[in-house]
Amino acid sequence: MAPEGGGGPLHAVVVVLLTAVVVGVPLWLVLVTSVKSQGEALLPSLALPRDGFHLVANYSTVITDGRLGAALLGSVLVVAPSVVFVLLLASMASWVLARRKGRWISVLYALGISGLILPPAVVTLVLLLRQLQLAGTVGGMVMVYVGIYMSTAIFFITGFIRTIPPELEEAARVDGAGPVRTFFTVVLPLLRPVMATATILICLYIWNDVFYAFFVVGGRLDTLPLNLFQVASAGAYLNNWHLIFAYVVLMSLPLVLVFVIAQRRIISGITGGAVK
Structure with missing residues (x-):
């Protein structure tokens, strides 16, 4: 007889697989495309870059040409x-x-x-x-x-x-x-x-x-999403999916940091309340 409240190992495997498909696949697509060359990024795929990783070139181009610093400051101010x-x-x-x-x-x-x-x-x-x-x-x-x-x-x-x-x-x-x-x-x-x-x-x-x-x-x-919308609409990033995805990755990093800090607060608050 299975323990009350437990779904068994099959239930855990199904949950992990669904999470990997729903969250992992789009996340991997964004990450791997952001380090590809322009030619490879025209047809986004889950495969690794065939002609090497262009991480430094892509991300440095986004930071300099995409006005990322001013947009980041605008987002923080708002x-x-x-x-x-x-x-x-x-x-x-x-x-x-x-x-x-x-x-x-x-x-x-x-x-x-x-x-x-x-x-x-x-x-x-x-x-x-x-x-x-x-x-x-x-x-x-x-x-x-x-x-x-x-x-x-x-x-x-x-x-x-x-x-x-x-x-x-x-x-x-x-x-x-x-x-x-x-x-x-x-x-x-x-x-x-x-x-x-x-x-x-x-x-x-x-x-x-x-x-x-x-x-x-x-x-x-300029805010980060507004700046990305304006730059892409102006044609600067037209067909440059490697730069768009690199911008998305950089734009998401502050949110990841907020999530990590807030998650610790949630856990500490719950455990603190349980101890009291």
Whole structure:
């Protein structure tokens, strides 16, 4: 009789094979194409380069000719404050929504997560930013991203806070802590696992965004995906799949770093909560 909850070795093999096909094959295609010559990259395949690896030549061309440095700086200037403001404001709002009860709180929560299903009106956003003289600026782009992804963060964080015993906050209030001190010293440290998850998701959305960046800061500020779109559209990378895939690899490295750091936070938060 198989152990309860176990799928057996066959189940594990199937999961590994599916993961390798769904994730491994596209990843390998991108990596191997990024080190091929232009002629070999015209017909992407999973085979290794036949005429040698062109890693240094391809990646150095992308860094110099693709304006990678300026685009990386633009992405960081947009992503970093957007993620910080989303997490800070959403965690504060989620704490109130999770602890208060009543019909109006339910209405506010519904409004708070309505952005998950209601797409923003791009034309209205652009016109509003122009009226505020924020169109084409980093501040305007940050405001757009904060408004768009606040609902996602509230949805995740509110559900997590509801699992935290309110007795911890009551003990802090008995010791004389006010709402602000209680939030930053008691509640916020307990949110590390869900904050790490939200960080990964929001960074992924904003880092890879082309649509909103094109309408808000297009032509005034380069971000990595927007720069790749503009360079490829201008014909600089036309039929140069080896350079496009090399750009994609370099563009993905900061996200990989964020994932590694956030994953450690998730694990440490879970194990810390288990020990307590």
